[in-house]
Amino acid sequence: PAPDSIFKNIKKLMPGTFALLKATDKNSFRTRQYYSIPKPDRKNYFSGSYDEAKKKLFTLMDGSVEKRLISDVPLGTFLSGGIDSSVITALASRQKENLKTFSIGFSDNPFYDESDFAAMVARKYHTNHTAFYLTKDDLYANLHSVLDYIDEPFADSSALPVHILSMHTRKHVTVALSGDGADEIFGGYNKHFAELAAGTFRTSASVLRIFLPLLTIFSSSRTGKLANRIRQTERFMKGASLSAKDRYWYWASFNAENEIRTLLNGENTTTEALREFMVRKDSILSRTDFSNGMNDVFYSDAQLVLPNDMLTKVDLMSMANSLEVRVPFLDYEVVNFAFTLPQEFKIDFKRRKKIVRDAFEQLLPQEIFQRGKQGFEVPLLGWFQSELKAMITEDLLSEKAIAEQGIFEFNEIKKILAKLYSSNLGDTPQLVWSLIVFQHWYRKYFL
Numbered sequence: 001p002a003p004d005s006i007f008k009n010i011k012k013l014m015p016g017t018f019a020l021l022k023a024t025d026k027n028s029f030r031t032r033q034y035y036s037i038p039k040p041d042r043k044n045y046f047s048g049s050y051d052e053a054k055k056k057l058f059t060l061m062d063g064s065v066e067k068r069l070i071s072d073v074p075l076g077t078f079l080s081g082g083i084d085s086s087v088i089t090a091l092a093s094r095q096k097e098n099l100k101t102f103s104i105g106f107s108d109n110p111f112y113d114e115s116d117f118a119a120m121v122a123r124k125y126h127t128n129h130t131a132f133y134l135t136k137d138d139l140y141a142n143l144h145s146v147l148d149y150i151d152e153p154f155a156d157s158s159a160l161p162v163h164i165l166s167m168h169t170r171k172h173v174t175v176a177l178s179g180d181g182a183d184e185i186f187g188g189y190n191k192h193f194a195e196l197a198a199g200t201f202r203t204s205a206s207v208l209r210i211f212l213p214l215l216t217i218f219s220s221s222r223t224g225k226l227a228n229r230i231r232q233t234e235r236f237m238k239g240a241s242l243s244a245k246d247r248y249w250y251w252a253s254f255n256a257e258n259e260i261r262t263l264l265n266g267e268n269t270t271t272e273a274l275r276e277f278m279v280r281k282d283s284i285l286s287r288t289d290f291s292n293g294m295n296d297v298f299y300s301d302a303q304l305v306l307p308n309d310m311l312t313k314v315d316l317m318s319m320a321n322s323l324e325v326r327v328p329f330l331d332y333e334v335v336n337f338a339f340t341l342p343q344e345f346k347i348d349f350k351r352r353k354k355i356v357r358d359a360f361e362q363l364l365p366q367e368i369f370q371r372g373k374q375g376f377e378v379p380l381l382g383w384f385q386s387e388l389k390a391m392i393t394e395d396l397l398s399e400k401a402i403a404e405q406g407i408f409e410f411n412e413i414k415k416i417l418a419k420l421y422s423s424n425l426g427d428t429p430q431l432v433w434s435l436i437v438f439q440h441w442y443r444k445y446f447l
Contacts, residue, residue, distance in 0.1 A: 002014050005152055016036055016037075017034070019031050039299060054358055057334075061329070065328045067328075067331070073175060074173040075096075075100070076101055076175075078102055079101040079102060081115065083364070084183070085178060085179035086117075086179075087360045091328075092177060098127070101130070102130050104131070104161050104165045105133045121365065132165065139161070142160060146320075149163075154312065157380055173323075176318070178325050181310070185329070195251070198239065198240045235250075262412055294346065302335070384432060385421070416432060
């Protein structure tokens with residue numbers, strides 16, 4: 001995470017920061033922060049009613065979208081079928097006739113497909129809608145172009161569909177509005193609901209961990225609704241008994257720290273790198289004491305996940321296709337307001353992103369609100385069992401390649417691959433994907 005990079009002596013600018021360097025003085029480099037997200041403080045919370053907060057959010061978002069519709073070039077919106085992009089599309093359609101909207105669907109994997117919901121919103125607002133239906137072959141065809149484009153390992157597999165969506169969208173418009181940012185600041189993720197439950201029922205959550213071994217008899221993966229629910233339950237039980245800070249880090253990661261330590265070759269300098277990374281982790285988590293409940297979780301997401309994953313992903317993949325993406329939910333006035341709202345305005349045991357749902361309920365079809373949360377994920381497993389299997393087992397993660405590289409323990413790689421090709425996957429496909437991304441990057445720079 002920023003300000004570090006995977007390269008020695010190369011740093012990233014922190015969010016809301018600019019750098020100054022005088023051409024005549026090589027030692028003059030310094031940075032200045034011009035904006036920071038306001039840290040949650042109960043003393044400064046919004047004093048109005050929930051209805052007043054809804055009205056203010058609507059007004060702020062309407063103004064934010066209006067600003068981002070200013071363009072001298074063709075403009076449209078991403079429309080995934082989720083609440084956030086649907087809100088942006090609805091507001092933009094009120095201000096711009098014949099709005100162009102773009103969505104992506106997976107024609108051979110219904111579990112990941114949201115295109116029907118996108119089409120529902122497009123019909124309601126009579127947008128000029130274009131849907132791109134992809135097969136795993138389409139994704140595979142763009143795999144290497146995405147891996148070649150990134151300049152340090154970036155293992156969010158949804159970069160692939162974002163790249164393809166940006167590529168096709170750019171054929172029609174130069175600017176696109178997206179719904180990014182709402183989940184982080186208003187509490188839209190499954191992990192947010194899990195944290196609310198763990199923090200509220202700490203004793204019960206810890207007791208549940210006793211039953212964790214029973215889950216191992218069931219199939220756990222992201223490939224279907226039941227298997228995914230078992231996977232989520234398993235992660236909840238593992239994180240429930242941790243401290244608030246450790247739980248936050250665990251639920252923001254694919255793998256626990258002890259699993260990563262086991263995977264790395266202890267005789268290599270990777271142990272020192274991991275030690276340095278843990279120092280960075282502690283620095284990141286020290287930005288908040290989690291005393292403000294869920295708002296501190298959202299604040300941490302806005303500091304860590306949002307700039308280092310979500311926005312990086314969209315920026316990399318859109319810029320690779322010369323497409324500008326604008327994010328109305330991250331207008332500074334919207335963000336500032338969001339962090340003055342008490343957590344009960346955002347999330348409770350019935351709903352996530354509560355105020356967003358209620359503020360814009362009249363604008364969207366009810367079906368959009370009744371569906372479950374669906375991430376913008378990629379059906380990786382199909383590749384791993386077919387097109388990529390030889391590349392994984394005989395090349396990138398082969399015993400010869402791992403031994404020559406000297407970074408990973410091959411016995412652990414064997415265990416990971418055995419689990420990958422079993423019926424109880426868990427989050428293994430995501431771990432294998434991150435290994436593929438790293439191996440591709442490593443060969444690009446060091447071989």
